[in-house]
Each structure stands twice: as C-alpha cells, then as structure tokens.
Amino acid sequence: MIRQYEVLNTIVQPDDVPFYGVPFPGFFLLDEDGVIVDKLFNRHFAHRDGVEAILDSYAGRVLPGAGDPLTTASEDDGIAVTAFVRGGAGVLRAGPRRRLILRVAMPEGLHIYDDPVPDGMVATSITIDGPDGFRNDPAECEPTHPFELPGVTQPLQVWDGTVDFTMNVWADSVLGKTIADGAESIEVDVTIRYQACDNAQCFIPRTRTLRLEIPTGLSTRPNFSRARAMVGEVVDMDSATHMKRLIERQTAD
Amino acid sequence: MTEDEFTDPYGFTGALPVTSTQRMIPTGEFKPGLSIGQPAPDFELPNHLGETVSFHADRDGARAALLFYRSAVW
Structure with missing residues (x-):
C-alpha cells in the first residue's frame, strides 16, 4: 500500500530491519470520488502535521x-x-x-x-x-x-x-528538553x-x-533510549510489542 | 547531548549518526506520493480491532484523509 501510494522512504535500504518500509510522513486528501485533491509530505521523519492542517486544506482557508x-x-x-x-x-x-x-x-x-x-x-x-x-x-x-x-x-x-x-x-531537542524540565509556555x-x-x-x-x-506540552514517546535521546523527554510507554511485530513481519519475507 | 548522540539539521538529537539511512533527510527535489488529480488506489488493511477495512467501500462516498506516519507509537 505504501508503494502503491509512492510514499516509500527510499533512503532506508531493504536490509535495514525493522526500519525498511516506512513511509515519508504526510497526508493525502481525497474527494467523494476518491481522487486526490491535496497532499502534504514532510522531509523529516519526526515531523507531522496536525488535524488542523487537514481541515484547513479542505476548507481552503486558515482560521484561528x-x-x-x-x-x-x-x-x-x-x-x-x-x-x-x-x-x-x-x-x-x-x-x-x-x-x-x-x-x-x-x-x-x-x-x-x-x-x-x-x-x-x-x-x-x-x-x-x-x-x-x-x-x-x-x-x-x-x-x-x-x-x-x-x-x-x-x-x-x-x-x-x-x-x-x-x-x-x-x-x-533543545527546546524539548526545556519543556521536559517544566516550561509550560514559551514567548x-x-x-x-x-x-x-x-x-x-x-x-x-x-x-x-x-x-x-x-x-507547551510533552510529546508521547516510547521508553527506549533512541527515542528518548531524540527529544530529551522521558515518557513511559512499552513499545516492545510493536517493535517485535515489525521485526517479525519483515524477517518473515 | 552526550558523546554518543548526534543532532541533525532540524535540531533533533538522536543516538544514530545523522548519516545513517534511518535518519537521513532527503535533499533536493522532494515530491513523494501520487499526484493531485490521480485516483487513490484501493486497499484492504486490518484496523485496530483486527477487522478488515476496505478503503473505498467503507468510506462509502465520503471524503477522506489518508495519513502516513513512520511509527504509530511516537
């Protein structure tokens, strides 16, 4: 499906388990007939747009x-x-x-x-x-x-x-650390x-x-070292099941 | 940042070098995805309850947004 939509991250190589197969982050908007009417994709894997961006794209305008x-x-x-x-x-x-x-x-x-x-x-x-x-x-x-x-x-x-x-x-990550340390807002x-x-x-x-x-608020991140280092935050989440499933799926091919 | 952490051009720090393919950021032209005006291909995938979702049949003529993330857990 990711290939069908031509959003496969082609930088990650096929032997790179479990990361191969991830898409570039972004979204498509479809009309009633299933035709793509708008799309927005991000270069950085950590970026994603909020639901407001989707609603604004559908509406054709931006309202606060x-x-x-x-x-x-x-x-x-x-x-x-x-x-x-x-x-x-x-x-x-x-x-x-x-x-x-x-x-x-x-x-x-x-x-x-x-x-x-x-x-x-x-x-x-x-x-x-x-x-x-x-x-x-x-x-x-x-x-x-x-x-x-x-x-x-x-x-x-x-x-x-x-x-x-x-x-x-x-x-x-620098500001992420500031937020994690207790900053409730920024100017x-x-x-x-x-x-x-x-x-x-x-x-x-x-x-x-x-x-x-x-x-400001904390992001939700799994509790393993690489993700914690990414933003300087500690949020407890057990992602072991998810990662195990990813690896099993790819090594089964 | 510790000695075994690396910061990319967007300011995100991670344990892997920014030259690793998992962290590399596309440069130059960046136009992933089918083009605007193309029909969205149909697909079937399990939802969070394990039920099969048939995309076009189940949206039943409604407009839809398709979101792609690198991981559902962060």
Missing part, C-alpha cells in the same frame, strides 16, 4: 481555532496584523510541527511589497525570535501581482487585501517590517512586533 495562541495589532495606517499558531490545539510539543501564520489585512487601496524594490523603498520582511530550540522554515505566502508605480520603470510585486505569511515551526516575537503605499504615495516604513505566548 478557539484555543490557538493569537495576538493582533493595528496602527493608524489601518493595517491590521495578526499572528497565530495552528496545530496541536495550539500546544507546542517537541517533534510535530505547527504553523505560525502572520496575517496582514490592508484597507482597500493599500499594498505592500515583495523583493526586489528600488533603492529607498522597503520590501516586506519577517523575523521570528523565540527561545533556544524554537525553529522555523522561511515564510511562504500567496503570489504577488505586478503593480506599476508612477516614476518607477519596472513593475513592482505587491500584495493587497489580506495576505497570510505562513511558517512551519517546531521545537527541536515568541514575530516581527514584520513593511512599507505600505497607495496609488499616489508611499508611507513611512513600519516595524511591528507581536508577542505570542505558546503553551
């Missing part, structure tokens, strides 16, 4: 859940910026990744820029500042569209309306720098920092 860590800010330029974390009911655990979404809602007529921009203008940039072991991928966002600014020879690339900048985030600062313009003028560049307080 009732318990998701969220903070918002708006200033006199009329642009509202909201940061929230999706996945795991808002709780960060070592291993599974979450999504940090920075949503920028602009009034009609305003836009912000992607690189490249002419000298003197500011392209949108985002930085994440969290505790040791808080990791993030670069931000992904919807495509820009061209915009011609009077006096600028080349079309600029802009976002307008409401745009989401989405970053995969996760706690690595993460999300900073966006942008310059907004309308059809006639550009405004002063702004920098906004939003602070998220993200609850």
Whole structure:
C-alpha cells in the first residue's frame, strides 16, 4: 500500500530491519470520488502535521481555532496584523510541527511589497525570535501581482487585501528538553517590517512586533533510549510489542 | 547531548549518526506520493480491532484523509 501510494522512504535500504518500509510522513486528501485533491509530505521523519492542517486544506482557508495562541495589532495606517499558531490545539510539543501564520489585512487601496524594490523603498520582511530550540522554515505566502508605480520603470510585486505569511515551526531537542524540565509556555516575537503605499504615495516604513505566548506540552514517546535521546523527554510507554511485530513481519519475507 | 548522540539539521538529537539511512533527510527535489488529480488506489488493511477495512467501500462516498506516519507509537 505504501508503494502503491509512492510514499516509500527510499533512503532506508531493504536490509535495514525493522526500519525498511516506512513511509515519508504526510497526508493525502481525497474527494467523494476518491481522487486526490491535496497532499502534504514532510522531509523529516519526526515531523507531522496536525488535524488542523487537514481541515484547513479542505476548507481552503486558515482560521484561528478557539484555543490557538493569537495576538493582533493595528496602527493608524489601518493595517491590521495578526499572528497565530495552528496545530496541536495550539500546544507546542517537541517533534510535530505547527504553523505560525502572520496575517496582514490592508484597507482597500493599500499594498505592500515583495523583493526586489528600488533603492529607498522597503520590501516586506519577517523575523521570528523565540527561545533556544524554537525553529522555523522561511515564510511562504500567496503570489504577488505586478503593480506599476508612477516614476518607477519596472513593475513592482505587491500584495493587497489580506495576505497570510505562513511558517512551519517546531521545537527541536533543545527546546524539548526545556519543556521536559517544566516550561509550560514559551514567548515568541514575530516581527514584520513593511512599507505600505497607495496609488499616489508611499508611507513611512513600519516595524511591528507581536508577542505570542505558546503553551507547551510533552510529546508521547516510547521508553527506549533512541527515542528518548531524540527529544530529551522521558515518557513511559512499552513499545516492545510493536517493535517485535515489525521485526517479525519483515524477517518473515 | 552526550558523546554518543548526534543532532541533525532540524535540531533533533538522536543516538544514530545523522548519516545513517534511518535518519537521513532527503535533499533536493522532494515530491513523494501520487499526484493531485490521480485516483487513490484501493486497499484492504486490518484496523485496530483486527477487522478488515476496505478503503473505498467503507468510506462509502465520503471524503477522506489518508495519513502516513513512520511509527504509530511516537
């Protein structure tokens, strides 16, 4: 079945018992006719996406859940910026990744820029500042569209309306150890720098920092040394039966 | 981290070297899985109660999500 779906981890070799046969982690979404309508797979075997990612993919949009860590800010330029974390009911655990979404809602007529921009203008940039072991991928966002600014020879690339900048985030083993030692939450600062313009003028560049307080929790891990070392946590679980079955199945071939 | 533990580029520490195939992370193009728009193959597998599940027959026309994990125990 794993081969049928073409998700076999081809790096693990056939003689590598019991690990051969594992898939890359991820998911497919099917419609009523059984046709694949979306999919998402992860390079790292420890990563997996929460049920929220599946629901968001089906819905075609991302909405913050009732318990998701969220903070918002708006200033006199009329642009509202909201940061929230999706996945795991808002709780960060070592291993599974979450999504940090920075949503920028602009009034009609305003836009912000992607690189490249002419000298003197500011392209949108985002930085994440969290505790040791808080990791993030670069931000992904919807495509820009061209915009011609009077006096600028080349079309600029802009976002307008409401745009989401989405970053995969996760706690690595260092932060996993901090969580295991008793940290009940972490603080993460999300900073966006942008310059907004309308059809006639550009405004002063702004920098906004939003602070998220993200609850943390222990991951569930089997109680054998390799898994414990992976995240620095100790959770008692007897996986002997599971591992025995894996080995029996593969050595029986 | 002790001397017999190794940390990969994602920051995960483990007992095996990151060059071991069990821990190696794909680089370059990464597009596993059937493509969007393709029909999902049918399959039969036992569920946690030991009952056989026939995927397409049992979902009975409902939409479905298929999740793949490396292990069910962690």
